[in-house]
Amino acid sequence: MKNSFKTKNVVSSLKPLELLHMDLFGPSRTTSLGGNYYALVIVDDFSRFTWTLFLESKSDAFSSFEKLARRLQNTKNNAK
Numbered sequence: 413m414k415n416s417f418k419t420k421n422v423v424s425s426l427k428p429l430e431l432l433h434m435d436l437f438g439p440s441r442t443t444s445l446g447g448n449y450y451a452l453v454i455v456d457d458f459s460r461f462t463w464t465l466f467l468e469s470k471s472d473a474f475s476s477f478e479k480l481a482r483r484l485q486n487t488k489n490n491a492k
Contacts, residue, residue: 424457429484431457436473452476
C-alpha cells in the first residue's frame, strides 16, 4: 500500500504557473468519456488549479502539454 504525501501548508511558488506538478498515468481500467485510457493531471502550485488531459497513449503527453501551455499563454497575453 502506498503512503500519501503530507499536506503542504506553504506555497513554494510566488506566481501562477511558476511551478507545476504533473502525474501521467494509465492505462486505467475505466475509459474516459472520449474512450481514452491515459491521463495527464497538472496542478499549479500557486493556485492549486488542476487540469486533467485525457490521452490516447502516453506518447501524447508532451504535445497535449504544449497545447495547454500555448492556450494559457494566449489567455494571459489577452488579459493584459
